[in-house]
Amino acid sequence: MTTAPRNAVIDRTTRETRIRGSLELDGAGRVRVDSGIGFLDHMLTALAFHAGWDLELECHGDLEVDDHHTAEDCSLAVGEALDRAIGDRAGIARFGAAHAPLDEALARTVIDLSGRPWPEIHLGLNRETLGGLACENITHVFVSLAMAARCALHVDVLRGANDHHRAEAAFKATALALRQATAITDEGLRSTKGSLGGASGTGP
Ligand SMILES: [Mn+2]
Structure with missing residues (x-):
């Protein structure tokens, strides 16, 4: 049984954002x-909560510009932490698929922690903003997560009137x-190719 802790420190600084925190997958x-x-x-x-993680994240971003850099970089930071936490991706389920409703809204996500980034994000949001976040940046959060965590991420909101x-x-x-996708199976590397392009640097 894999017992090594699956976590990562979040420490990401650019001229646009400064992000600190930590991610624990088995939280x-x-x-x-x-x-x-x-x-x-x-x-x-x-x-984080519904993934079962412990997540601490604090960002000081250039919100005087707009919300874009903060939204993008927070998501990149979480995705990079996830990528590090799952290491060479051996012993995990790799695939996950789930629906979640919220009242009238219904969303579906299908994921493959393949080591290959591919975002397919279809939220169908009509408003310009939600709170202080531009709706286009909500899509961008998912895109950034897929790129940084190097996974195929298909998100479709199937219905819902309220953005x-x-x-x-x-x-x-x-x-x-x-x-689901990060769940420990201990069945080795779930790849016929023999690699999921883990953080150790082996390419797919
Ligand atoms: Mn809410």
């Missing part, structure tokens, strides 16, 4: 997110799919 739902954007905090908290519900259902479905 107890201890989540504290302070990005400076309330709606982003709400979404990342939903993601807050649509977005939140998408994060919850992604959390549930990630929880």
Whole structure:
């Protein structure tokens, strides 16, 4: 049985954002997110909590510019931490698929922790913003997560009249799919190719 802790320190600084924190995949739902954007905090908290993670994340971003860099970089930081936490990707389920409803909204996420980034993000949001977060940047959060965590990430919101519900259902479905995909199976590397392009540097 794999018992090594699956975690990563988050320490990411650019001229646009400074992000600190930690990710523990096998957590107890201890989540504290302070990005400076309330709606982003709400979404990342939903993601981490329903994935079963402990996540601490604090971002000081250039919100005087707009919300873009903070949203993008927080997601990259989480994705990079996830990538490090799953290491060479051996002994995990690799695939995950989940639906999540939020009242009238219904979202579906299908994920492959393949080592190959491919975002397919279809949220169908109609509003310009939710809280202080531009809706186009919500899509960008999922794209950035897929790129940094190097996974095929297909997110489709199948229905829903309320954009807050649509977005939140998408994060919850992604959390549930990630929880499945990262689950420990101890069946070795789930790849006929023999590599999932792990963080150790072996390419797919
Ligand atoms: Mn909500």
